[in-house]
Amino acid sequence: MKNLKHVLSLWLGLAIQLAYANEVMNSSPKEMVELVAGLPKPPFIIDENGNGMQLELIRQAFDVSDIDVSFIHMPLGRNIMGYRHENVDGIAILPPEYDHPTIYLSEPYITYQNVAISLLEHNFTIEKIADLSGKSVVSFQNAKKFLGDEFGKTVSYLVDYREIHDQKKQIDLLFLRRAEVIVLDINIFRYMLKHHSEQYVMKPFKIHYIFNKRDYAVGFKSAELRDKFNYGLQITKDNGSYQMVLDNYLYQSM
Template sequence: MPFILGFFIVFALSSYAEQPSSERLEKPLILATTAYIPPYVIESNERGIQLSIIRGAFDLGQLGAFKVEFMSNKRMVASLLNGEVDMTINAPDNIEGIYYSEPVLYYENVAVALKNKNLDLRSSANFNGLSVFAFQNAASFLGKDFSLSINKMKSYDEVVNQMAQIDHLMKGWVDVIVIEKRVFNFYLEEYKKTHRVDEVSIFTIFGQAPRPMAFRDKILRDKFNVFLLQFKQSLEYSAMLDSPTNL
């Protein structure tokens, strides 16, 4: 009986090995992200700089297909922790048991003012007496100096709708907007289609923020890092960063 059982196990494994790979493909990986962070992530057609770079690294390394699922930040983190998804974009730092990749790219938050205001913004201290319109949760993201400067501003508001930031700036309703640089350029191009725009000054006072991927599996993270670094040396990667509206 043991001999017969062993024979059938070997036969079954041999038959599996002989099947075409298409018949035994593993279930696609699942990448979770929030739905709309243009130009980084755009739900329609699953476009955006970050998605394109991640696909480029996966394709280069033949790491397999992945499915994109869009969800809130809170659900994204919970889904990563409980194993419903395999990897995420823009997960919070220092989640225990999660493996972070090398930066896919860097975000750069900036202060933007109309050029005719003649402002010279070199640090958060220069916001004193100004009306500032920032992205949601900017006070939490931009560090202690910025947070402390809020009480000395003429007014301070945060908003989810970043097109509203462009509109308020161009209409002179606020002195300064605080926004990620490529996000600003993306929305400015959209705004130009229907509105006149004035020249602006962009102040790079907040530094760059690395944006890694977060993985549940260390081996997959390690493989992704290898091919991400290779992809970042390519002209394709440079083109994605330089022409985000063409993705």
């Protein structure tokens, strides 16, 4: 009887293994989508083909349709050239009004919003770009190029205006009172605050929304991929997982 039970157990184990092997052999591989994306810029892209708010939102939307996503990273100014030459499925970030005969634009999925930030103790009234006059301002690199003529003209008259590459240093300069106003993307600010270890960043501050926000979409080579992404994006917004990605990267007490 014991031998019979042992034989039956062996046969059952073998049957399970064969069934599993058959399922693996007959299962179709997951669909793969490859997109051109920009270079690392936390929190949007933290490392290439890895972490980052922007990459996670795209992956999550496609996961609804059981599609994997990988990214090829290059400077944003080369994304159209990369799309043409790399034979990829699309571009991870384009303005929603972008018009190209072979690109199908998704619904906007992420927003960039440059702001001015000052310490509350200064009691500044900054309701428009011209209100930066007379203040010490530190902005991100090439801000005069990206923020338009009015900003460029205003800061050109400032006695103390600087542009720096290290955006963490912008945060330090503000809270150490070495700059009265900093100009940067609100999500970069919130990310830096969340990951800043120094206590001095806890001083009360004020955010001045003097620049227009910019929504961005994904551009795809087919309407089918666009529709799958839009469907998944809406699902993630409805079930709360979209907001969970944002909350995971950004300082919330604002």
